[in-house]
Amino acid sequence: GENVEQHPSTLSVQEGDSAVIKCTYSDSASNYFPWYKQELGKGPQLIIDIRSNVGEKKDQRIAVTLNKTAKHFSLHITETQPEDSAVYFCAASRAKGGYSTLTFGKGTMLLVSP
Amino acid sequence: DGGITQSPKYLFRKEGQNVTLSCEQNLNHDAMYWYRQDPGQGLRLIYYSQIVNDFQKGDIAEGYSVSREKKESFPLTVTSAQKNPTAFYLCASSIAGGEDEQYFGPGTRLTVT
Numbered sequence: 001g002e003n004v005e006q007h008p009s010t011l012s013v014q015e016g017d018s019a020v021i022k023c024t025y026s027d028s029a030s031n032y033f034p035w036y037k038q039e040l041g042k043g044p045q046l047i048i049d050i051r052s053n054v055g056e057k058k059d060q061r062i063a064v065t066l067n068k069t070a071k072h073f074s075l076h077i078t079e080t081q082p083e084d085s086a087v088y089f090c091a092a093s094r095a096k097g098g099y100s101t102l103t104f105g106k107g108t109m110l111l112v113s114p
Numbered sequence: 115d116g117g118i119t120q121s122p123k124y125l126f127r128k129e130g131q132n133v134t135l136s137c138e139q140n141l142n143h144d145a146m147y148w149y150r151q152d153p154g155q156g157l158r159l160i161y162y163s164q165i166v167n168d169f170q171k172g173d174i175a176e177g178y179s180v181s182r183e184k185k186e187s188f189p190l191t192v193t194s195a196q197k198n199p200t201a202f203y204l205c206a207s208s209i210a211g212g213e214d215e216q217y218f219g220p221g222t223r224l225t226v227t
């Protein structure tokens with residue numbers, strides 16, 4: 001089955017710095033890679049996603065890169081702000097019995113200090 | 115407002131009792147999912163349903179059961195056979211399948227003593 005490894009588990013940065021979170025996956029058939037942000041006491045929310053026919057995608061201060069050959073993808077947050085503090089999860093799709101589900105990484109707690 | 119709701123937010127049960135967690139969505143989504151979240155473990159898939167009256171086991175289905183009698187509802191029962199039921203449970207839905215954006219509910223924290 002699919003296995004998704006996520007690093008680092010915690011990341012502390014100063015406001016205005018950049019933050020990078022990296023994930024690797026094992027199933028070469030995976031072709032959808034979303035990133036979710038979870039604030040304390042809430043459910044995760046999609047912040048950006050990328051599909052296998054694209055190498056990079058940007059949305060304002062957030063970008064995701066995908067290297068299908070190496071089976072890794074990364075989340076880049078520039079000009080970090082205190083409200084970026086949250087737990088971030090990467091995920092990779094996998095086919096299972098004719099259906100598609102997501103396998104999540106274990107999460108990265110991002111702390112942005114003012 | 116469209117969205118996905120879970121109730122209650124906190125639930126306490128005695129060991130040996132079955133308990134049912136509610137999940138309702140008014141997004142007209144076909145697919146629904148249940149995840150379990152433990153500290154440092156990410157989200158693990160318990161059960162999912164792509165369509166009414168059909169559901170599939172996820173990675174950690176043992177000790178859980180679900181039903182999908184209505185498109186809007188996907189309740190999860192934590193049975194007494196679940197060895198370590200204390201956790202944070204998240205329900206999600208998506209338009210059609212796993213490669214569509216999943217919308218999550220606020221979660222239910224279950225404590226079994």
